[in-house]
Amino acid sequence: MTTEFWNGNMAAAQAVKRARVQLIAAYPITPQTHTVEYLSQFVNDGELDARMVKVESEHSALSACAGAAAVGARSFTASCSQGIQLMSEVMYFTSGMRFPVVMAIANRTLSVPVNIWPDHQDTLVNRDSCWLQIYAVSVQEVYDLMLMAYPIAEDPEVNLPLLISYDGFILSHASEPVVTITQEEADQFIQPPGQTDRAILDPENPLQFGEVLFPEWYPDYEYKKHRALADSLTVIDRTFRKFKEQFGREYHVVETEGTGDAEVVIIGIGSMMQTARYAASEMRKRGEKVGVANLRTFRPFPEEELVKAVGHAKTVLVLDRDIGYGTSGMVYQDVTRTFYHQEQRPELLNFIIGLGGKDITPKTIERCLELGKPGFTGQSVFWPDARGPKEGIPYSEGLTA
Amino acid sequence: MGMEKYEKFVKDAKDVLTYPPGWSLDNKTGAWRATKPVLDHERCTECGLCWLYCPEACIDSESFDIDYDYCKGCGICAEECRPGAIEMQREETGEGA
Amino acid sequence: MDSTSINLAPGVTGTDMHEVRLVGRGGQGVVTAGDLLGKAAVLEGRYAQSIPTFGPERRGALSQCTVRVSKDEILLKCSSTSPGVLVVLDSSIWHFAPITLGLVPGGRLIFNSTRPPAEIDAELRGGKYGYQPGIDDFEVLTVDATSIAMEILGRPITNTSMMGAFVGATGIISMDSLARVLEERFGEKAALNIQAAKAAAAGIRKIGD
The missing domain is CATH 3.40.50.920 (Rossmann fold)
Known part of the structure; x- marks a missing residue:
């Protein structure tokens, strides 16, 4: 445990590293860009064993992450503003498929007029995409919440995508002291990636995904999805308590x-x-x-x-x-x-x-x-x-x- | 840098925000300059290389006078000047705005 | 200026928090300076924050950074509204911005300039650069950081020199802490940067000097 002086994007990237993420795909957009730059450096330096996928758009970035989640891998992306809007279609797909993808958002407003500065328009317009939305208020919280992101999203009771939001510039580019955890501590807190009971694409056990569902049964499926999101409060609360037990820092919904x-x-x-x-x-x-x-x-x-x-x-x-x-x-x-x-x-x-x-x-x-x-x-x-x-x-x- | 005008555009915008042609003339990018090119007319051979190379079209093609309202101080003119007639000097007063 | 003779710059009224506004141009290292000053304060066991504010990145354009230092956690998540210290890294950009807005009484203003501090002081009191009537209790200091940087580093990057001047003029962090973060950040190049910082701290001019 050390205290570092990190900006929000660095805190997010460091926590993603601790979560032993296996696939990262993202498209650069201010003020999120650093997050993925830091991660690609970690991968290059051998600090993180993950596959960086170069993509031509945010739509492809989330598609790649969803694809990785489909085979049971742990995937991560980051975006904001227009980037999330371009992803939007895949966001609904990801939650519908119950893929626990995690995304970091350095909040930025939507154009036009062109503006790179923060507000919550970009995440809130996607409030009904059935993603969990958690908001950090300090750089320490960006780190801590990102550490808790996979345990929450991948919980068998949840299995939904999750985004951690932090205000662009005010948190993404601002540095504050961050109390960090070691990889050993992280491994005790975050389950190893790829170990999941959810349905995944596996040649040994072939399954069909993304089926058509007719009106007769559509509401039933939607209700389950809706309940999983609403009931994730219990899992979030449980994860917050476990985090406090292990690291001492207290969080409430x-x-x-x-x-x-x-x-x-x-x-x-x-x-x-x-x-x-x-x-x-x-x-x-x-x-x-x-x-x-x-x-x-x-x-x-x-x-x-x-x-x-x-x-x-x-x-x-x-x-x-x-x-x-x-x-x-x-x-x-x-x-x-x-x-x-x-x-x-x-x-x-x-x-x-x-x-x-x-x-x-x-x-x-x-x-x-x-x-x-x-x-x-x-x-x-x-x-x-x-x-x-x-x-x-x-x-x-x-x-x- | 034309802030009053800018505010008026925003206030007066009935629907979409638009600026009239030429309004960027008010944005005097000379303020970005940390060093300032100063031409010594005695040494100048009027070869025109500075005029040719200036990426901001800040040098007059005949007098070779420099337009300090918009010159960003990149120093390309001084670099290209064969007789060494352009010297980059430290900016201290901010006359560019 | 000798580090034993300095008075601490004023903090925010009623707290032990210091608010510093750094002003310069994109490319001069304003954001790095804010980050390193914050880091130095954290090394000293304090809480710190460095919040840069800049536009779509452009070399040469106005760039600002707010640094806050306190013994407790800082809740404010906004740019400086009431700085006690203003550090100006660039010698001309400040002519175009209301850089002194919100300055608290007893404020200390450190300019990278070859001009005599009295001249800048007179301009400020004349109502320029965001000056607010009524706030007359401030001190203008200058240091020729560009020359120091050119001489020692061979490049007009003034942030390490101005960080040294900040330490010399305010005592909010120590020169030792600054030297440690410079070593961490710049590795082999740290020695020259530390030399520049110390030279700038020694080269501060007060009105009357």
């Missing part, structure tokens, strides 16, 4: 701070939640009871844990670094659905912030808290970063009770 007596709880995903923790602790010093609930997993969506975390708070501010065009932020949609049937329903407000890499500073969070105070506009969705029609008043919209 919803990370809370100061929610116990909070009147206002801030909810969201990604690195901005660390800044939110900072802002909330500053607010507390001024006597405002603000708590933070960071959704570590967006898929599966941790409903029960979220309700528990919010407790008796009167107001919930949902920060979305994305926009479901024409409606609200995408995290907000799931949060509102979660609370609709609760007896005590907090006021639920949505803030669209940090699009296209607009920096999210403690001031941004404080501004959201200010706008969330009762009676500001009577509306539910705020765009504090966009310049509103009047100085100091942001765009707001959406129906409220």
